[in-house]
Amino acid sequence: MASATIITAAMLAIGDELLSGRTKDRNIGHLADTLFLAGIDLKEVRIVGDEEEMIVEALNALRGRYDYVFTSGGIGPTHDDITADAVARAFGVPCTHDPAAMELMAAMYARRGMEFNEARQRMARMPIGAKYIPNSVSTAPGFSIGNVHVMAGVPQVFVAMLEALLPTLRTGSPVLSRSIASPFGEGDIGTQLTAIQKAHPETSIGSYPRFDGTRFSTEIVIRSREQSTAEAAERDILAMIAEIAAAKAAT
Amino acid sequence: MASATIITAAMLAIGDELLSGRTKDRNIGHLADTLFLAGIDLKEVRIVGDEEEMIVEALNALRGRYDYVFTSGGIGPTHDDITADAVARAFGVPCTHDPAAMELMAAMYARRGMEFNEARQRMARMPIGAKYIPNSVSTAPGFSIGNVHVMAGVPQVFVAMLEALLPTLRTGSPVLSRSIASPFGEGDIGTQLTAIQKAHPETSIGSYPRFDGTRFSTEIVIRSREQSTAEAAERDILAMIAEIAAAKAAT
Structure with a gap:
């Protein structure tokens, strides 16, 4: 490639x-x-x-x-x-x-x-x-x-x-970007997201807090120039969200 | 002062x-x-x-x-x-x-x-x-x-x-700002406005074009730390607008 x-x-x-x-x-x-x-x-x-x-x-x-x-x-x-x-x-x-x-x-x-x-x-x-x-x-x-x-x-x-x-203008290879809405604030996901970023160094994972006046949620954005690496990171992030949701439901 | x-x-x-x-x-x-x-x-x-x-x-x-x-x-x-x-x-x-x-x-x-x-x-x-x-x-x-x-x-x-x-924070002397709406675009007022700026060096005169999709108009802004200098520049700008309007009405 x-x-x-x-x-x-x-x-x-x-x-x-x-x-x-x-x-x-x-x-x-x-x-x-x-x-x-x-x-x-x-x-x-x-x-x-x-x-x-x-x-x-x-x-x-x-x-x-x-x-x-x-x-x-x-x-x-x-x-x-x-x-x-x-x-x-x-x-x-x-x-x-x-x-x-x-x-x-x-x-x-x-x-x-x-x-x-x-x-x-x-x-x-x-x-x-x-x-x-x-x-x-x-x-x-x-x-x-x-x-x-x-x-x-x-x-x-x-x-x-x-x-x-x-x-x-000369243009470059486009960056693929996928966005995942997390219902949890950065404080809930920060530690695990750091580990996911470390496991997928070819991607750049950003997290953008949203505040609706009462609660924080997060938009997680994966950027990569290769589809396969973006997809692998996305799978781990979706698994993280499912795990946090299950833990919250259990308490 | x-x-x-x-x-x-x-x-x-x-x-x-x-x-x-x-x-x-x-x-x-x-x-x-x-x-x-x-x-x-x-x-x-x-x-x-x-x-x-x-x-x-x-x-x-x-x-x-x-x-x-x-x-x-x-x-x-x-x-x-x-x-x-x-x-x-x-x-x-x-x-x-x-x-x-x-x-x-x-x-x-x-x-x-x-x-x-x-x-x-x-x-x-x-x-x-x-x-x-x-x-x-x-x-x-x-x-x-x-x-x-x-x-x-x-x-x-x-x-x-x-x-x-x-x-x-330490704050400074506030800047006085007056805004004058000119119905004429910058192309109509540019030459005279340059002369007005030169005549009033203690002020900073800015002109901000507006475009409504068909015509340009201009917002002229005088900034100064002294009221008297701002007022003197304002008088000259209002006179300029009146003069251009009269010239346009005459053609």
């Missing part, structure tokens, strides 16, 4: 509004879902404000460490949209109006009878050497440079850009 | 489930809201999986740079809850069962007639020198060590721990 292909990724979400609580991020969860299905391992997320120094530093840390970096936010037409400049600085290249993006956008604004003014032209700026990511919602594009993919913060636009980008 | 007190913070959210998309984080937004009201500036957020090396590295980067670090996740009773060990390693101290936490928890389980087993006792483990954070929901505590505050990932419990912790 061929060994699994592991592709790693990080996300950098950019925007003061995420840190002040004004906006609740929705792009991280969407990217996590999308990458999981594509077999790309999201390993780290960072959120920073609209500060060039912070963006450059985070970007350089992440792009050296992971196969892909995805960013959200800061590519609009206003003065606080500084992502394109920060990415250009991280790559050590100038940031200019991209001719292909200018053409796309000029045509769209002409069609709509709107002025393609200086603020709107800002949205065509990208680092030299970048390639634009189409935006089927509102035209103004994102861009890719090296292993960094720069997308909008508005969720509808982020979704559209990621959809356009996805077919161009 | 006394100069403003600036207190900075970072958050480290821990858990594979946040990176796989299985769980959509709710703690970051709650912490952001809470710190904003307390006048504490949240400057950076990181999300990492249940990997000791990653947790230690992120924690050491953040605790050296900000006044406070808040973590969520990984302090339950199962094998994948490794936050206490990772925090102990980051501080270079052993991780042991805390006597005060053991006492609290033993009393609670005795009251409820439940076994205080090995898995549950794991939740009393913390770095030597840590002080527990009360948990009014389900007893098993978080803990504080140095400038790091370690809390649960289950949102109800995170909220309860943060509430218990908040009165013990």
Whole structure:
């Protein structure tokens, strides 16, 4: 059997509004879902404000460490949209109006009878050497440079850009995931679950507590790149739940 | 007038489930809201999986740079809850069962007639020198060590721990925030808004695009630690909106 292909990724979400609580991020969860299905391992997320120094530093840390970096936010037409400049600085290249993006956008604004003014032209700026990511919602594009993919913060636009980008990415072996609902809290299952994890080192077994206001229950998730190992762990977990249920019934 | 007190913070959210998309984080937004009201500036957020090396590295980067670090996740009773060990390693101290936490928890389980087993006792483990954070929901505590505050990932419990912790924190001068709804998209207002920001350097003016599926509008937010400067910027922004509206009405 061929060994699994592991592709790693990080996300950098950019925007003061995420840190002040004004906006609740929705792009991280969407990217996590999308990458999981594509077999790309999201390993780290960072959120920073609209500060060039912070963006450059985070970007350089992440792009050296992971196969892909995805960013959200800061590519609009206003003065606080500084992502394109920060990415250009991280790559050590100038940031200019991209001719292909200018053409796309000029045509769209002409069609709509709107002025393609200086603020709107800002949205065509990208680092030299970048390639634009189409935006089927509102035209103004994102861009890719090296292993960094720069997308909008508005969720509808982020979704559209990621959809356009996805077919161009290398994907890994998908991770199989099975979920088992345990009616017992982690305190009841923790000791035995530790032993089961040790017995199945090829799987990653996670346990996620749920709290309904009165009682804890647990969602147990087995992740593996091989079906047979996931199934073996699942059998042991189901046996554990049956055993605990029998013990509770007997008391 | 006394100069403003600036207190900075970072958050480290821990858990594979946040990176796989299985769980959509709710703690970051709650912490952001809470710190904003307390006048504490949240400057950076990181999300990492249940990997000791990653947790230690992120924690050491953040605790050296900000006044406070808040973590969520990984302090339950199962094998994948490794936050206490990772925090102990980051501080270079052993991780042991805390006597005060053991006492609290033993009393609670005795009251409820439940076994205080090995898995549950794991939740009393913390770095030597840590002080527990009360948990009014389900007893098993978080803990504080140095400038790091370690809390649960289950949102109800995170909220309860943060509430218990908040009165013990130093708070800064609150930031005044005023929000102005602009019926015009960022493309219409971008150029003038840049000039307004330049004219009011003591304020931070952000613009947040909204997209209703057809048209963009913008929420403009002025943040300042002084009322008078915020008001001056607000007057200029309202004048700008009136001017654009008049120009549109004339065409």
